[in-house]
Amino acid sequence: MLYRKVAKPILFRMDPEQAHRLTVHGLGKAVRVPGVLPLMRSFWDVKDDPRLETELFGIRFRHPVGLAAGLDKDAVAVEGFASMGFSFLEVGTVTPVGQPGNDRPRLFRLPEDEALINRMGFNNEGAEAMAGRLARLQTRRAPIAVNIGKNKATPNEKAADDYRACLRALYPHGDFFVVNISSPNTPGLRQLQHGEELKALLRAVREEIAEQALKAGGRPKPIVVKIAPDMTEAEIEQTVGVLAEGGADGIIATNTTLSRDGLRSPNRTQEGGLSGRPLAARSTEVIRAIWRLTGGKLPIIGSGGIFDGRDAYDKIRAGASLVEIYTSLIYRGPGVVRRIVAELSELMARDGFRRIGDAVGADHR
Numbered sequence: 129m130l131y132r133k134v135a136k137p138i139l140f141r142m143d144p145e146q147a148h149r150l151t152v153h154g155l156g157k158a159v160r161v162p163g164v165l166p167l168m169r170s171f172w173d174v175k176d177d178p179r180l181e182t183e184l185f186g187i188r189f190r191h192p193v194g195l196a197a198g199l200d201k202d203a204v205a206v207e208g209f210a211s212m213g214f215s216f217l218e219v220g221t222v223t224p225v226g227q228p229g230n231d232r233p234r235l236f237r238l239p240e241d242e243a244l245i246n247r248m249g250f251n252n253e254g255a256e257a258m259a260g261r262l263a264r265l266q267t268r269r270a271p272i273a274v275n276i277g278k279n280k281a282t283p284n285e286k287a288a289d290d291y292r293a294c295l296r297a298l299y300p301h302g303d304f305f306v307v308n309i310s311s312p313n314t315p316g317l318r319q320l321q322h323g324e325e326l327k328a329l330l331r332a333v334r335e336e337i338a339e340q341a342l343k344a345g346g347r348p349k350p351i352v353v354k355i356a357p358d359m360t361e362a363e364i365e366q367t368v369g370v371l372a373e374g375g376a377d378g379i380i381a382t383n384t385t386l387s388r389d390g391l392r393s394p395n396r397t398q399e400g401g402l403s404g405r406p407l408a409a410r411s412t413e414v415i416r417a418i419w420r421l422t423g424g425k426l427p428i429i430g431s432g433g434i435f436d437g438r439d440a441y442d443k444i445r446a447g448a449s450l451v452e453i454y455t456s457l458i459y460r461g462p463g464v465v466r467r468i469v470a471e472l473s474e475l476m477a478r479d480g481f482r483r484i485g486d487a488v489g490a491d492h493r
C-alpha cells in the first residue's frame with residue numbers, strides 16, 4: 129500500500145537505474161539507524177511456518193522465496209533485504225576485478241508488460257570489496273548465495289581463472305555459490321553453457337571449492353549453475369547432462385531472455401535481457417524439462433516472472449525446490465514477499481500438501 133501509493137510513483141518518475149541505486153544504497157544506510165531494522169521487519173517479515181520450511185543441499189530455508197541476483201550486486205544492503213522476509217539472498221554477479229559495466233542508459237521499464245530490459249553488463253566493485261562487506265555483516269538472518277562471473281576483458285579460454293578468483297576471495301562468506309554463465313550482456317558468456325567448455329569450467333570450479341573447503345575445514349560448499357531460457361530442448365538436455373555428471377549441486381532456471389515475443393511497451397526494442405511477467409511461462413517450461421531429464425534428482429531454483437503465489441506454485445509443481453524474484457519487487461514493492469508466501473501456503477493446503485517439499489515436482493506424478 130505504502131509502496132504502491134507513495135514510493136512507487138516517485139521512483140517510477142526517476143530514471144530506472146537512479147531509482148534502483150537510491151533504493152539499494154538507501155536501504156543499506158537506513159538499517160544503520162537504530163530502530164529501523166526492527167521497524168522494517170514489522171512491516172514486511174514473513175512469519176515462520178514449519179510447513180514451508182525446506183532443506184536443500186544441507187542448508188535450511190524458512191520458506192522457498194529468495195532474492196534473485198543483480199539487485200544487490202555489491203552486497204551493500206543484505207540486512208535490509210533480509211528484513212523483507214526473503215528466505216535467502218543472492219548477491220552479485222560479482223567479478224574478480226571491479227568494472228563499470230555497459231554505457232548508460234542500460235535499464236528500461238516496460239510497465240505495460242510488467243517487465244524490465246537490462247544490459248547492465250556486470251557493473252560491480254569486485255570480489256574483494258564484496259568480501260569486505262560480507263565479513264562486516266552484523267547479522268545473517270538468511271543464507272547468502274554469492275553469484276560469480278567473469279570480467280568482460282577476460283577471454284572465454286581464461287574464464288575458469290576468474291570464477292576461481294571469485295571463489296578464493298569469497299568462499300568464507302557465502303553459504304552457497306552460483307556460477308553465472310547465462311547473462312546475455314557479457315559477450316560470449318553464454319557459450320560457456322555448452323559441451324566441453326562447460327565441463328572444463330565445472331571441473332575448475334569444483335577443484336577450487338575443494339581446495340577452499342580443505343583450507344576452511346568442513347564440507348565443500350554447494351555450487352549451483354544458472355542457465356538461460358534461450359536454449360533448444362537438445363541444448364538443455366546436453367547442458368543438464370554435463371551439470372549432473374560434473375557434480376553441480378543444483379541449477380537455477382532461468383536468467384533473463386533475449387526473446388521479445390508478445391511485448392507491447394515501446395521499450396521492447398531495447399537490447400538486453402528481458403525479465404518479469406513475459407518470462408514466467410518459458411522459465412517454468414525449462415524447470416519442467418530439467419526435472420524430467422534428471423528424474424527430479426538435481427535440485428532446481430526457479431527464477432523468472434514470479435509475481436504471486438500462483439506463479440511460485442507453478443514453478444514448484446514443475447520441479448523447483450526454491451524460487452527467487454527480482455522484477456516483481458520493483459513493480460509490487462517489498463510486501464510482495466509476504467504475499468507470495470501467504471498465497472503459496474494457501475495453495476499447498478488446498479491441494480492437500482502438508483509440507484512444501486511434497487509439492488516439489490507434483491506435476492510429474
Ligand SMILES: Cc1cc2nc3c(=O)[nH]c(=O)nc-3n(C[C@H](O)[C@H](O)[C@H](O)COP(=O)(O)O)c2cc1C
Nearest residue numbers: 196197198221246383403404431432433453454455
Ligand atoms: C536489472 C537486472 C540485473 C540483473 N543482474 C543479474 C546479475 O548480475 N546476475 C544474474 O545472475 N542475474 C541477473 N539478473 C537476472 C535475475 O536474477 C533474474 O534471474 C531474472 O530477472 C528473472 O527473474 P524476475 O523475472 O523475477 O526478474 C538481473 C535482472 C535484472 C532485471
